[in-house]
Amino acid sequence: MKFSIGILQMAGRLADHASARQTVIANNLANADTPGFKARDIASFADTYTASDRMFAPRPPRPGHIPFNDTGGYESFESSAFGAEDPNGNTVSLEDQMVRSADIRMEHDLALGIYGKSLDILRAGMGRIR
Numbered sequence: 001m002k003f004s005i006g007i008l009q010m011a012g013r014l015a016d017h018a019s020a021r022q023t024v025i026a027n028n029l030a031n032a033d034t035p036g037f038k039a040r041d042i043a044s045f046a047d048t049y050t051a052s053d054r055m056f057a058p059r060p061p062r063p064g065h066i067p068f069n070d071t072g073g074y075e076s077f078e079s080s081a082f083g084a085e086d087p088n089g090n091t092v093s094l095e096d097q098m099v100r101s102a103d104i105r106m107e108h109d110l111a112l113g114i115y116g117k118s119l120d121i122l123r124a125g126m127g128r129i130r
Helices: 006-030 094-125
Strands: 040-042 076-078
Touching: 006 040, 006 094
Parallel strands: none
Antiparallel strands: 040 076
């Protein structure tokens, strides 16, 4: 018997999106002093979520490689704050990246909240209240 609940799938995808976006932002912060590095981001969850049940599967890395830049199938694009470009061509603004990181934290907390409350509703429906 297949048991599928859309809200739980959506919450899982929201958490996956937050994780992928955090990976991109962490990569930006790690390269904040790299000459010529261009800051990147991925599209918002609302823009990437589709009702067609598209699942994102991460690519397996080669043996011995750390999959630091793996964004779980989400496409990243150049994105930087206005006026953030340094004379060496780097477009990473630490302040902008920290604000984006805070947004990602809220997105992840929202996903966990949705998931937890949905499970509470299911438990109550089955007569098992915590």
